[in-house]
Amino acid sequence: MTNPQTVVHLEHDGKVLLVDENGLGPKIPTKGRQTNQETLRFPTKQEIEKMAIEWEEIRQTRIEFEDSTSIVIKGYPKIPWPENWAWKDDLISDNSVDPLARESVYRSIHRLVSKVIVRNNSHQVLLAKVSRGHFTGHWTLPGGYMEHDEHPSVGCIREAMEELGLELVLDKQNPIITQQIFTDEGISFVSFTYHSSWNGNLEDLELQIGEISDVKWFEPQEAEDIVPSYFDRQAIRYSIS
Numbered sequence: 001m002t003n004p005q006t007v008v009h010l011e012h013d014g015k016v017l018l019v020d021e022n023g024l025g026p027k028i029p030t031k032g033r034q035t036n037q038e039t040l041r042f043p044t045k046q047e048i049e050k051m052a053i054e055w056e057e058i059r060q061t062r063i064e065f066e067d068s069t070s071i072v073i074k075g076y077p078k079i080p081w082p083e084n085w086a087w088k089d090d091l092i093s094d095n096s097v098d099p100l101a102r103e104s105v106y107r108s109i110h111r112l113v114s115k116v117i118v119r120n121n122s123h124q125v126l127l128a129k130v131s132r133g134h135f136t137g138h139w140t141l142p143g144g145y146m147e148h149d150e151h152p153s154v155g156c157i158r159e160a161m162e163e164l165g166l167e168l169v170l171d172k173q174n175p176i177i178t179q180q181i182f183t184d185e186g187i188s189f190v191s192f193t194y195h196s197s198w199n200g201n202l203e204d205l206e207l208q209i210g211e212i213s214d215v216k217w218f219e220p221q222e223a224e225d226i227v228p229s230y231f232d233r234q235a236i237r238y239s240i241s
Contacts, residue, residue, distance in 0.1 A: 006071045007042035009104045010055055015085040016042075017077070018101065023047035026085045029094035040086075041098035042072065054078040061186030063103050072104045074186070107186050110179075113231065114155030115143030115193040116168065117239055124217040125236060126198070127227065128163060131213045139216070139223075141193065141232045142166070152192035160196075164215060165206030171195040176235045193235035 010017040018040045019025035025047075027040045048055065055075040063070050088105050091097045118126040118141075127139040142163055146155040153170060160166045176193040202215050218226065220240040227233050 004041075004044050004070075005068075006073065007044055007100065008048055008055070008073045008075050009042050009101070009108075010048070010053070010075050010077045011088060011108070012077050012079070012085070013081055014088055015082050016088045016091070016101075016105070017048075017053075017082070018086050018091075018097070019043045019047060023050070025051075026082070028084075028086050029090045029097050031090050031093045033094045033096055036096050038096055039098055040094070040096055040101070042101050042104070045073075059181070059186065060184070061104065061107060062184045063100060063107075065099070070100055072100065072186075074104075074108070104186075108188075110188050110190045112146040112152065112155075113143065113189060113191040114146050114152040114159065115141040115191060115232065115235065116156040116160055116170070116196050117141060117193060117235060118160070118166070118168065118196050118198050120197070120199045120217060122217075123220065125220055125223040127216060127218055127223055128207075128212045129214040129216075131211055133211075135228055138228045139218075139226050140229055141227070141235065143193075153194060156192070156194050163208045163212050165208075166198065166200075168196040168198065171197065176238050178231050178234050180230055182230070189231070191231035191235070193231065195239065 017025060018027045020027055021039050023043060029040055055077045058074045058076055061072045063072055091102050091105050128142055129139050130136060142160040143156045144159045146152055157168050160168050173195055179190045181188045205215055224233055224236040
């Protein structure tokens with residue numbers, strides 16, 4: 001089956017609309033199904049119109065596979081909770097669900113990042129120069145991706161220990177929470193940035209080999225200006241405002 005070039009990902013409180021190859025639905029996936037008995041996919045605009053479903057567009061996502069590029073329009077249906085639609089979590093493990101729909105659901109899951117602003121008694125901000133990843137060669141706040149089963153306040157402490165050998169105690173204040181989608185691939189990042197104080201010697205830190213090449217104290221405004229990360233910049237800006 002050739003997938004429509006543009007489809008609509010309608011979602012309401014964990015429920016999504018799937019149709020069959022003929023555009024009829026709603027259809028329900030079977031978790032763990034190995035054989036492709038029927039193709040279940042997202043509907044087109046025209047198929048939704050035939051179902052008389054009112055909806056509003058939220059954003060568009062570009063999804064590229066090896067031999068095709070498709071546009072998935074994320075939308076919110078203006079209807080009561082659609083009990084007879086598919087649970088979004090059930091799409092992933094059914095081989096009968098079109099890969100475009102599964103990829104779209106996968107991309108709709110937030111990527112969670114936990115960072116920490118470390119200050120000394122002079123109110124300077126500690127930055128680390130990274131050697132790999134998104135910001136290779138640039139200065140960033142300590143931190144990184146959260147583990148699946150950890151709280152963000154635990155994640156930044158773990159990352160600071162792994163990256164710098166730095167044992168921290170967080171200040172008792174709420175984290176700075178920032179969310180952003182950076183490209184038309186539609187992946188959403190959410191960052192939690194905490195605060196901590198430390199007045200030790202940089203020479204005593206144990207930098208993670210292959211990941212951190214240097215550490216340095218910066219004045220707050222200089223730190224804001226030098227970091228390439230949108231989340232780091234917003235957190236530092238908020239903390240000095």
